[in-house]
Amino acid sequence: xxxxxxxxxxxxxxxxxxxxxxxxxxxxxxxxxxxxxxxxxxxxxxxxxxxxxxxxxxxxxxxxxxxxxxxxxxxxxxxxxxxxxxxxxxxxxxxxxxxxxxxxxxxxxxxxxxxxxxxxxxxxxxxxxxxxxxxxxxxxxxxxxxxxxxxxxxxxxxxxxxxxxxxxxxxxxxxxxxxxxxxxxxxxxxxxxxxxxxxxxxxxxxxxxxxxxxxxxxxxxxxxxxxxxxxxxxxxxxxxxxxxxxxxxxxxxxxxxxxxxxxxxxxxxxxxxxxxxxxxxxx
Amino acid sequence: xxxxxxxxxxxxxxxxxxxxxxxxxxxxxxxxxxxxxxxxxxxxxxxxxxxxxxxxxxxxxxxxxxxxxxxxxxxxxxxxxxxxxxxxxxxxxxxxxxxxxxxxxxxxxxxxxxxxxxxxxxxxxxxxxxxxxxxxxxxxxxxxxxxxxxxxxxxxxxxxxxxxxxxxxxxxxxxxxxxxxxxxxxxxxxxxxxxxxxxxxxxxxxxxxxxxxxxxxxxxxxxxxxxxxxxxxxxxxxxxxxxxxxxxxxxxxxxxxxxxxxxxxxxxxxxxxxxxxxxxxxxxxxxxxxxxxxxx
Numbered sequence: 082x083x084x085x086x087x088x089x090x091x092x093x094x095x096x097x098x099x100x101x102x103x104x105x106x107x108x109x110x111x112x113x114x115x116x117x118x119x120x121x122x123x124x125x126x127x128x129x130x131x132x133x134x135x136x137x138x139x140x141x142x143x144x145x146x147x148x149x150x151x152x153x154x155x156x157x158x159x160x161x162x163x164x165x166x167x168x169x170x171x172x173x174x175x176x177x178x179x180x181x182x183x184x185x186x187x188x189x190x191x192x193x194x195x196x197x198x199x200x201x202x203x204x205x206x207x208x209x210x211x212x213x214x215x216x217x218x219x220x221x222x223x224x225x226x227x228x229x230x231x232x233x234x235x236x237x238x239x240x241x242x243x244x245x246x247x248x249x250x251x252x253x254x255x256x257x258x259x260x261x262x263x264x265x266x267x268x269x270x271x272x273x274x275x276x277x278x279x280x281x282x283x284x285x286x287x288x289x290x291x292x293x294x295x296x297x298x299x300x301x302x303x304x305x306x307x308x309x310x311x312x313x314x315x316x317x318x319x320x321x322x323x324x325x326x327x328x329x330x331x332x333x334x335x336x337x338x339x340x341x342x343x344x345x346x347x348x349x350x351x352x353x354x355x356x357x358x359x360x361x362x363x364x
Numbered sequence: 365x366x367x368x369x370x371x372x373x374x375x376x377x378x379x380x381x382x383x384x385x386x387x388x389x390x391x392x393x394x395x396x397x398x399x400x401x402x403x404x405x406x407x408x409x410x411x412x413x414x415x416x417x418x419x420x421x422x423x424x425x426x427x428x429x430x431x432x433x434x435x436x437x438x439x440x441x442x443x444x445x446x447x448x449x450x451x452x453x454x455x456x457x458x459x460x461x462x463x464x465x466x467x468x469x470x471x472x473x474x475x476x477x478x479x480x481x482x483x484x485x486x487x488x489x490x491x492x493x494x495x496x497x498x499x500x501x502x503x504x505x506x507x508x509x510x511x512x513x514x515x516x517x518x519x520x521x522x523x524x525x526x527x528x529x530x531x532x533x534x535x536x537x538x539x540x541x542x543x544x545x546x547x548x549x550x551x552x553x554x555x556x557x558x559x560x561x562x563x564x565x566x567x568x569x570x571x572x573x574x575x576x577x578x579x580x581x582x583x584x585x586x587x588x589x590x591x592x593x594x595x596x597x598x599x600x601x602x603x604x605x606x607x608x609x610x611x612x613x614x615x616x617x618x619x620x621x622x623x624x625x626x627x628x629x630x631x632x633x634x635x636x637x638x639x640x641x642x643x644x645x646x647x648x649x650x651x652x653x654x655x656x657x658x659x660x
Contacts, residue, residue: 091463098455101365102472105532106479108498109487123512125501175381182378186371195381203641205593207617207634211627212396213389230477235389238382267374292494296480318600321486328490330605335483346478350471354544357537 089247109339113137113332120328136333150319151330153308157316158337164226164312165294168233169287178243181271183242184249185257195246201239206299209235217304224310232300237290244289244356248282249275285352292342313338394638401631408625420632429608429616430633436523437612441591444527444534448587449580451531452538457568459539460546463544468545481533485600488529492516492601504549519609526610530597534590538583546572546577589641613637 112120113136115129140154183191199320213232214223222228252275276283299313305311317338320331346353385397401420403413424430455473459466476484491498494514503509553575554567562570595614598604604611604619611619614637621630 088464089456091461092465094458095463095465095469097457098469099472101532102476102536105487105491106475109483109489112490121496123496123501125496125498127501128578175385178378179382182375186378198386201386203589203638203645204390204394205614205634205637205641207593207595207614207621207630208397208638209393210389211400211621211631211634212393214477231389234385235393238385239390242382267378292370292478296482298482298599302599314596317482317486321489321600328496331486331488336487339479341484342478342480343475346474347471350474353474354540357541357544 084156108334109335112328113336115329117329130231136329137337140330140333140337148320148327148330150316151327153311154313154316154330154334154337156308157311157313160226160308160310161295161312161314161338165227165291167226167230168237168292168294171230172234172237172241173283173287174292176238177245177271177276177283179242180245180249181267181275184246185254185275186267195243198239198242202236202243206236206256210300213300214295223304226310228304229297229301229310229312232304233294233297236296240293241286241290244286245279245282248279248286252278281355285356286348288345288349288352289356290343295342307342349358397631398635401611401635403628405627405631406625407622407627413628417630420571420629421636424594424629424632424636426645433608433611433613436592436610437592437614440523440527440530440594440612441588441610444530445584445587445591447527447531448534448538449584450543451535452583453580456542456546459543462544467601470540473539474595475536476532477534477536477540479533481596484529484533488525488532489516489601492525516602517606519606522606524612526598526601529601530591530594533597534587538587541583542579545576549575583644588644592641592644593637613640 111127111129114131114132114134115126116131116135119126119129119131140151143152183194209232215226217223217228217295222231260274265273295318296314297312298318299311301315302314302318305315305325313334317331317334320327320334369576396583400413402415402417404419407414459470463469471510479487482631493516494500494516497512497515499515500509500512504512515525554571556569557571593614594612595618598610598612599618600617602610604615613633617630617633620626620633
């Protein structure tokens with residue numbers, strides 16, 4: 082009896098947590114399928130009487146869109162995908178080379194290099210942005226996806242190295258010695274032995290980098306000016322224009338921008354928890 | 365060439381590409397920013413910088429705006445990270461007690477964490493809307509307010525509401541880290557303490573909490589550093605307003621550099637942010653880190 086009451090009490094305690102998590106999300110989704118008239122009604126329409134996909138159709142089919150931001154939304158999605166996946170691939174490649182050397186080959190100053198890498202993670206984006214901006218303008222990279230890919234490496238690469246070193250360190254050295262005795266070079270050992278074994282670590286690292294790059298706003302805001310390079314976060318911030326606010330489009334855009342990271346995180350949830358405990362950045 | 369020298373050379377070759385990237389996109393910019401902070405530099409005439417020594421720093425330190433902004437940033441950091449830690453610990457403990465639906469609750473925590481910051485900000489801004497927002501709608505229908513309130517026109521209220529949005533996004537992060545740590549703790553000590561007559565609260569405060577220290581440390585360092593530099597969510601919800609009421613140090617740096625064009629002053633500010641960050645990290649590590657435990 083007492084046990085039963087405890088169970089019930091515990092469940093009651095979870096109710097505020099459920100509401101805290103889902104109420105804002107529910108309102109985001111409801112707003113995205115509401116008509117403009119219903120969004121701007123008082124008293125508030127909690128359940129839309131005429132649910133509509135018009136907001137989504139508007140931003141996904143540029144031909145019919147009414148506002149400027151809505152017209153270009155799909156292009157910004159493409160930019161975001163390009164930037165986030167390029168950053169992920171480059172960081173994994175360059176990062177696993179460095180992490181392998183730091184973890185396996187006896188390099189002098191190993192701990193110095195590792196502390197230095199940790200240190201770069203303490204540097205705020207604002208401390209990098211002015212010189213990067215000046216250089217980007219000078220060499221003609223301003224407002225290109227390339228400038229975002231390059232500047233995102235400033236947080237993605239140290240992060241990749243840090244995480245991969247901790248994963249590589251857990252692989253038993255014997256596995257590798259066998260390959261080395263058979264005459265495999267370091268490079269071959271890395272690609273044929275180490276990387277396949279550390280697949281979970283690679284997935285976790287890739288996931289965090291992709292999510293962080295997809296999320297990034299500050300560099301994207303400062304280094305882009307047109308749809309040639311603008312990413313989704315910048316587009317969403319622009320829905321709230323100076324004079325007109327297209328709330329429906331803004332909410333639909335928000336849902337679309339949230340779908341890739343939320344789906345990926347849910348799918349790979351066990352990697353997320355292991356990555357977080359290994360000291361992942363995205364807070 | 366001896367084997368170990370050869371090994372060392374190969375090692376360096378493996379590290380070289382990463383070094384070049386880090387030098388180019390991190391070290392060089394940091395050093396130039398530091399260098400620029402000693403110049404009277406502006407965005408419009410970057411070639412005619414005038415060396416002025418420590419003047420940018422002295423100006424900042426003598427400026428009331430700077431100190432008010434620092435205070436505001438500390439308020440944001442303390443309140444949001446404090447709330448996040450308390451709620452995160454509570455939720456982690458709750459999930460650890462295995463209530464009905466705990467698995468689904470744990471996985472649900474990932475959602476607020478995964479929603480992009482800008483989407484999070486946009487969503488809350490719409491919830492806080494003065495004329496049509498859900499917050500007003502809800503409070504009005506519950507009879508808690510008798511007229512719609514323009515929440516974001518009051519500096520202090522606006523700051524607290526930005527904090528709420530930040531808490532929504534970051535509590536799951538701390539809860540997930542602490543929950544994972546709780547799951548790995550040995551139960552023997554607590555069982556022994558229970559046999560010896562320790563009550564639930566004593567077992568939690570005196571045994572479980574100290575064992576969680578390194579997980580708490582990781583969460584605190586990451587979140588404090590992030591909260592101190594908060595920018596995105598403020599840009600979207602309040603744009604630093606009303607009346608600079610939510611202008612934190614990063615936002616001030618952004619305004620100085622890109623709105624007012626005071627590049628030298630902005631550079632000095634951003635250097636101060638790095639310094640604060642470093643000091644905070646060291647303080648935490650000194651107080652919370654015990655060498656015999658490996659950080660998670």
